[in-house]
Amino acid sequence: MTARWGHTPRYAQQHAAAQKVQAAHRGLVIWFGESTGHYHLMDSTGLHEYATLDRLLMAAWWRSQRPAPRGTTRKTLGLRARRGAHRAGALT
16 A cells, blocks of 8 residues: 555654644644654744644644733723623623
C-alpha cells in the first residue's frame, strides 16, 4: 500500500495530533509539515510555525480562547448593557 502524498506512516502520530488539535479549535487550520517537521497553524492573522506539539497547543488555545483585552467593556464590544449592571455583584 502506498501512502498518500504528504501522509507517510512515519509521521502518522504527528498528523493525528494535528487533527485532534484542529477538532478542538474550530476556526483554525492546523497541520503537520513532513518536510519541515513542524506544526503549522493558520488563522486570520496569517501562518504560524511551531516546532513542538506543546507550543502548538499553547498558541491554539491563546488564539481561540483568550479573554477580551483589559479595559474592554460591553459597550466597546458593541453589546448592550445588561439591566441592573450598575448594582454591586452584577459583573459583565
